[in-house]
Amino acid sequence: MKRSLFTKLGSVALLAIVGLHGFDALGFLNLQAELLVLLRIIGTGIVAGFAWQQGKLSAWIFAALFIGAEVGIDAPGVAIHLDIFSKAFIQLIKTVVAPLLFGTLVVGIAGHSNFGQVGRMGLKALIYFEIATTIALFIGLVAINISQAGKGIQAPKNSISSKIELPGSAFSASVDSSKGTYVLNYKGKELSPAAPKIQQDWKKLVLHTFPENISKMVYEGAILQVVVFSLLFGFGVAQLPDRHKKIMLDWTEALTEVIFRIVGYIMYLAPFAVGGAIAYTMATMGVGVVGNLLKLLGTLYGALIAFVLLVFVPVLMICRVPIKRFFQAVYEPAMLAFTTASSEAALPKAMTAMEQLGVPQKIVSFVLPTGYSFNLDGSTLYLALASVFCAQAAGIELSWGTQLVICLTLMLTSKGVAGVPRASLVILAATVEQFQIPEWPIAVILGIDALMDMGRTGINVMGNCVASIVVAKLEGELNTSALEKQAIN
Structure with missing residues (x-):
């Protein structure tokens, strides 16, 4: 009874506080700043x-x-100092991602020894990944062409390149003949070389798939390389004699259990990480951070919502998964991804949530980490949207043919950016350079990129959770009884 009363009174009070802030912002009220602070507290x-x-x-x-x-x-x-909580949380999560993937994949493959199924799962997953990301790209294109969010932005004066003539006496060079290097100085100050141009091609993408060093792939957080190594290790264990195979399986199962317990301990820090990340973002960027970029932010979130309604919801209905139950299951991992802007932070929680939803561990442990490189729905949608935004801001009219070519390029270059917060900016910079679009609009996007990254990362995690359900359904291994049991509870 007391709880019910507190909930009702608290809800009324919250609505009143939100209403007072809204009326004050619209100018209907003129409340003291101290009173507003007290109301927020x-x-x-x-x-x-x-x-x-x-x-x-x-x-x-x-x-x-x-x-x-x-x-x-x-x-x-x-x-401004509280981002240490989110950074520490992400670092802790990164330490368990590689052993977690290794243990679950090895047990899933060697424990069943069904190599044909692994191949089938991989093919079905890749087909779904490409369909989903292609739809995401087109939704992003349509959204930005409708909103025209980049129109009317004035280029900064220093963005226009011009030749500057300086007297030769102002320059000097320090040469190291033994090393064959030199440093150029201007009026006694060292000149920094221009940043190397980002090159993204299919060869680097393919080579990045294969591990060259176990320690290096773990240190760099190369999820796809960890998956490839784990698959090879699992196939190797499956070929061992039963006595040796049992030893390795027992060891990897024990490793997985230990890692999940560690993840449980780390998750107790999640509220501190979330609070710290939001506090830091608000302190450094301010409430009025959106400003003239509110239209761009609204376009992205509108497009992400449209993607959820047009793709996720129909797919879940086809797979006969209760929509409400699915969103309840992915709430925690999606919220972690949203607030920390890192898909890795949500991976352990997402894996647990999908297993509880009825997806077998062997499918979860294969599809989710693979999707982190090939199924970045939110990031691909954002990249299509942001690339055209940069062109609009620079006053460049892109034909639909050129925009389609940009989409095809992004289908390759956007793979594997899920592990690092705001890594999509690297891909965006490479894309605009490739299509001779000025880079200065990227600096404009930086003002709200933290807010945009939250949304696209959350959709990345949700998209991979949906993908695991699709593959489980196609394999005929989706545990519908578990769904019915949880729906009753």
């Missing part, structure tokens, strides 16, 4: 009370969003 206290009442990790993650935003708005001097 009371609001975050109510949200924290809800989380305490629920006693669940997901509730605390949700509450951390509001608490972090409040700290970022009203205590920016403190908030």
